[in-house]
Amino acid sequence: MKKVSLKILFGIVAIVCICFESYAQKYTFKNELELLKRVDKLPEYRTNSYVEQISSYDTTGGNDDGFDGTYSYLRKEKEG
Numbered sequence: 703m704k705k706v707s708l709k710i711l712f713g714i715v716a717i718v719c720i721c722f723e724s725y726a727q728k729y730t731f732k733n734e735l736e737l738l739k740r741v742d743k744l745p746e747y748r749t750n751s752y753v754e755q756i757s758s759y760d761t762t763g764g765n766d767d768g769f770d771g772t773y774s775y776l777r778k779e780k781e782g
Contacts, residue, residue: 737743747753
């Protein structure tokens with residue numbers, strides 16, 4: 703009974719691994735360069751991608767991140 707359950711477990715693991723491999727996207731350096739040439743594709747997110755952004759913007763005006771906050775912003779809004 704133990705050999706049968708190990709064979710079934712191995713079969714399930716093999717099937718799962720094969721399924722994941724078939725859905726894996728192969729990205730190469732050449733593919734990345736081709737994507738950069740397509741300006742219309744630049745703002746698109748890729749399928750199954752995770753996008754995250756971290757900002758140190760201080761809404762109270764004390765944006766002191768080591769440069770006293772004088773020139774350490776990319777864009778400053780009129781109201782603050």
